[in-house]
Amino acid sequence: MENSLPPGPRMPSVLQTIGWWSRPTAFLERCRARYGRRFTIRLVGQSPFVLLSDPDEIKALFQAAPDVLHPGEGAHILEPVVGPNSVILLDEGPHLEQRKLLLPAFHGEQMQRLSGLMTELAEREVASWPLDEPVALQPQLRRLTLEIILRAVFGLERGAQLDTLRELLTEMLAFGDSPVSLLPPAQALLAGRGRFGRFERTGAQADQLIYELIDERRRDGDGADDVLALLLQARHGDGSPMSAEELRDELMTALVAGHETTASQLAWAADRLAREPAVQGRLHDELDAGEDEAYLTATIQEILRHRPVLPNAEPRLVKRPIEIGGIEYEPGVVLFASAYLIHHDPAIYSEPYAFRPERFLEQPPGTYTWIPFGGGRRRCLGASFALLEMKLVLTALLERCTLRSAGVPAVTTRRRGITIRPPRDSMVVLTRRAPTRARAATGAREAAA
Numbered sequence: 001m002e003n004s005l006p007p008g009p010r011m012p013s014v015l016q017t018i019g020w021w022s023r024p025t026a027f028l029e030r031c032r033a034r035y036g037r038r039f040t041i042r043l044v045g046q047s048p049f050v051l052l053s054d055p056d057e058i059k060a061l062f063q064a065a066p067d068v069l070h071p072g073e074g075a076h077i078l079e080p081v082v083g084p085n086s087v088i089l090l091d092e093g094p095h096l097e098q099r100k101l102l103l104p105a106f107h108g109e110q111m112q113r114l115s116g117l118m119t120e121l122a123e124r125e126v127a128s129w130p131l132d133e134p135v136a137l138q139p140q141l142r143r144l145t146l147e148i149i150l151r152a153v154f155g156l157e158r159g160a161q162l163d164t165l166r167e168l169l170t171e172m173l174a175f176g177d178s179p180v181s182l183l184p185p186a187q188a189l190l191a192g193r194g195r196f197g198r199f200e201r202t203g204a205q206a207d208q209l210i211y212e213l214i215d216e217r218r219r220d221g222d223g224a225d226d227v228l229a230l231l232l233q234a235r236h237g238d239g240s241p242m243s244a245e246e247l248r249d250e251l252m253t254a255l256v257a258g259h260e261t262t263a264s265q266l267a268w269a270a271d272r273l274a275r276e277p278a279v280q281g282r283l284h285d286e287l288d289a290g291e292d293e294a295y296l297t298a299t300i301q302e303i304l305r306h307r308p309v310l311p312n313a314e315p316r317l318v319k320r321p322i323e324i325g326g327i328e329y330e331p332g333v334v335l336f337a338s339a340y341l342i343h344h345d346p347a348i349y350s351e352p353y354a355f356r357p358e359r360f361l362e363q364p365p366g367t368y369t370w371i372p373f374g375g376g377r378r379r380c381l382g383a384s385f386a387l388l389e390m391k392l393v394l395t396a397l398l399e400r401c402t403l404r405s406a407g408v409p410a411v412t413t414r415r416r417g418i419t420i421r422p423p424r425d426s427m428v429v430l431t432r433r434a435p436t437r438a439r440a441a442t443g444a445r446e447a448a449a
């Protein structure tokens, strides 16, 4: 089997591991330059990883039968946080069943019901950001995306419950920032002690509050618009509702999968827009005209192409032999669809390193060539949620301000937890926009009302 895997770097696996973790995108690029669109890398203590970036091979990967590839098994390090019922950890029948329960709650049309809440939270947060001085937006964006998830997914209202849970969950997520702390050997070694002990205690306190919240919502019934309201209505094939444990695990999954990803993606958006005055100008014109959002949509698609915060989709563990692109992969190998590489392939995107939203006005994103949300039956469940959130946060920001870059050039990328984000010291300066006639008129009407 070993011999049949695609070629890849021969350096010791310790060095490959360092490259993979510390220079994620540059490492992938170097491998592709040398070995082509698919290659094998070997990390310490891991099965061989094969990175794929040919659209036909990605299609075959995303369409493989559920008993052939197991993405859930590949994600097991998340279990201490998301819990054993999480859709992200399951495979085959159980995965399908859990996903069916969740799909209606994350459906694009349902998301529209959350627009008002998301806009309100985004506008309030943006209004609190300082003007005319360099500001690092990453912490602010993390605070905003956390608030949006707690209100729009967990359905927490303002008040003590929201404040306590926000505090506990922030502490838990900070623990997850260090990937080493989530590795099973570290957990076993540290169970009940030190940092891990604190993590377990915080988790137990958060769980108690989440279970109380679920009980309360079940008891009171509700007409709320949040994701939890829809999950409370979901029914298994036998007609039974989701258990409290299932609900807790899926809420935590949304938090882990949706908080840092969206925050980092928005951080890239702010960083990029601050360097692209022409793009910003066109976005401002579109906003002021108030007609459609085609250019904003294309800009968001280009941000996700240019800087996918998850450079590779979920690892897919081979369970039964599968042939892709003439190579037979045996059980035990782990296959990755590389979004970063496919998004920067000059045969697919002309000038792939240039930031050019217009490309998506000319041609909409392709299912197997634009994969920031992965694909197939594991495609990101929160994609509509994330796209709506990005649209509303960027609208709130651009309505109010113009962005200018004030920090180091964003030539480097940094990992934060599982995502790739701009360097921490990347700063922008926000300047208040002069109100246009259209917006001034709306403002005057609102003031008069």
Ligand code: HEM
Residues within 6 Å of the ligand: 071, 087, 088, 089, 099, 153, 253, 254, 255, 257, 258, 259, 261, 262, 265, 309, 310, 312, 313, 314, 315, 372, 373, 374, 375, 376, 377, 378, 379, 380, 381, 382, 383, 385, 386
């Ligand atoms: C810009 C923000 C986001 C990005 C770039 C992103 C990206 C991804 C990717 C690449 C995957 C793996 C898909 C695959 O391997 O085929 C994934 C899975 C998932 N995401 Fe997202 N995500 C984002 C936001 C969210 C949000 C906001 C939520 C929930 C509120 C969410 C929930 C999930 C879930 C539940 C899965 C697992 C799906 C499954 O295994 O069936 N994500 N996401």
